[in-house]
Amino acid sequence: MTPNVPNPVRSRLERALRTTALLALAVAMYLASRPSGPLRWQDTVRQWSVADVTDSNATALTTTVVRDVIAAAGDTQPRRVTVALPAVPGPRARALLGAVGGADIALRWIDRTQASGLALSATLVAGPSGAVDVRVAGATNASLPLVLRDLGGMLDSIPNTRRAGWRLASVSSPLRALTGASEARVTARQSAPTRRVMVMAQPGWESKFVVAALEEAGWQVDGSYRLSPRAAITVGAPARLDTARYAVVVLLDSMSVDATGIARFVQQGGGLVLGGDALRIAALTSISPVRATSTRGAVAGALLTSAPQRGLEAWELVATRGASVVRSDSSDHGHADPVLVAQRVGAGRVVASAYRNSWRWRMEGTDDGAAEHRAWWGGVLALAAGVPAVAGDTLADAYPGEAAPFADLVARLGGPVAADRAVAPNRATARSAFDALMDRLRAAPGLLFMVIALALLGEWASRRLRGNR
Structure with a gap:
């Protein structure tokens, strides 16, 4: 069978289909050899209220975190959520925010708590007296008083210093140290009374x-x-x-x-x-x-x-x-x-x-x-x-906990970022249109296969219809 001589339009169509298939194949080979680049960061700062980060509102906080994670999610990693914290979250809320890192979500936070790295410890004095040694460190704002309280009320109030200490004859747990927006809390361990x-x-x-x-x-x-x-x-x-x-x-x-x-x-x-x-x-x-x-x-x-x-x-x-x-x-x-x-x-x-x-x-x-x-x-x-009804907290937790809430927050989430840098452009946000297109194609590998298959099938069908193989 003598092949038919194609008309110029059909010839150009076949060449275009062949070129499309080769280009799609070249793109697939390029993506296979090219390391994955970062996606566009989600740099919108989430403004949380004090109620959002309290333990009593943990259900609402969970819903908020899940919604923000979904909003930041892309088809490939990494992802990021940036939040502004108006107060140091409670222990359950801090644990929840720390768990976000386990989902490969980079959680950045802006410090608007006005809290200091206050830390509190209470140690039982050896001997029959049952006295408790109390130490406070990290209080730096000299204009605010440092207040020591237990469940029975206020124990002492002194001018704020970087460190302070007391020896107390008895304590009703929990013991709390407060200055400004900062609070630290511990369970004072005491032996049961023999009286x-x-x-x-x-x-x-x-x-x-x-x-x-x-x-x-x-x-x-x-x-x-x-x-x-x-x-x-x-x-x-x-x-x-x-x-x-x-x-x-x-x-x-x-x-x-x-x-x-x-x-x-x-x-x-x-x-x-x-x-x-x-x-x-x-x-x-x-x-x-x-x-x-x-x-x-x-x-x-x-x-x-x-x-x-x-x-x-x-x-x-x-x-x-x-x-x-x-x-x-x-x-x-x-x-x-x-x-x-x-x-x-x-x-x-x-x-x-x-x-x-x-x-x-x-x-x-x-x-x-x-x-x-x-x-x-x-x-x-x-x-x-003046003794705890239950055993004190164990030392199994690697985090500081309520004894140093601000330090516990930093240990779980890392240090805060400056507010003026939270939404600053970076390499991830200044991506070219070519990189963005490559990321979309990487996310849909089946699309390239379909383009290659359809282009080759179209060229083969055109050639067979005019008698060529």
Whole structure:
């Protein structure tokens, strides 16, 4: 068969198809031998608010980070997100931001926290005294005071220096150092006290099961159950209140007490727990951290839910000035109800518990009710005695944590970048149109194959239709 002589247009089309296939093949070979270049950085600065970086808003922070990561994502690495932090994030938020690096996302941050590299340590002094050595470093703003606080209130306030130290006879964890926008927090490790606990109450279910919970938690309990002004039932071997023998005295009913002796005991370093109706003892008003205004009824059926405390009768509490609200319960009227309040009085501490009949938590709650009731009263006693209710944090974490929050942030994310450099052009943002085109073709290798195949197939079909092979 004699091949047909192509017309000029058809000949040019075949040459164009062949040239296209060769060019596509050359581009594929070039991309195979060329190292991948960086994509365009996403340099838009994300302006986060203080609420965005708090632990209580961790769900919103997670959503924000995921959205920004998706916005910065390209088909190839690397990617980057730049954020401006108005405050040092909480521990959960810092861990979340640090985990972004594990997804190959370069997270840069601009420091707008106005915080310093404050660091705090608390070390138990060897010996029977139980004293704690406290050291603070990194506070540099001389115009702001350095404040040391524990759960019972403020311990000291001094002019700001680069380093400071105290030896404290007792501490209610957590211990906090604050200056300006900076705060450091540690759990002061203290050995459990060997002194006993004195419980004063009227005979009843509450006193019986509170004593049982404390003894199960490891506390040595003496008790005096008042039957009449002249008669009482004793538990253990109760003696005169003295800080050498007793760590805490617990009052559970509104009965007549030696208010002067109890106040002296607290002033000398003892702990006092006012539980239930003991909050209405008028003689102890001067050292009480709260005012009990009215009773709050129990929510029917709540003892068998995940919030069994709502199933207990409780006093409506108003914290006095200087007291610390340690725990609150959610309520039906739009605000939280304080149920555990503490205050430092002299060298001791006074703790107020709002629940009037906590024994129902143990006896009528879920299968975990007894353990939860025991943990509650163990925590209340530990707070009054100035020792942690649970073991201190381990040293397994390689990061500084709450003892040095700013240093922990830098350890997880790296140092901050200057605001004027956060969006400055660089080699990645000044890419040529050719580089951008090559990156797009690298991201879609199937496109080059299709161009080569279609071009060669089109040329072959044209030649076959006119009799050429």
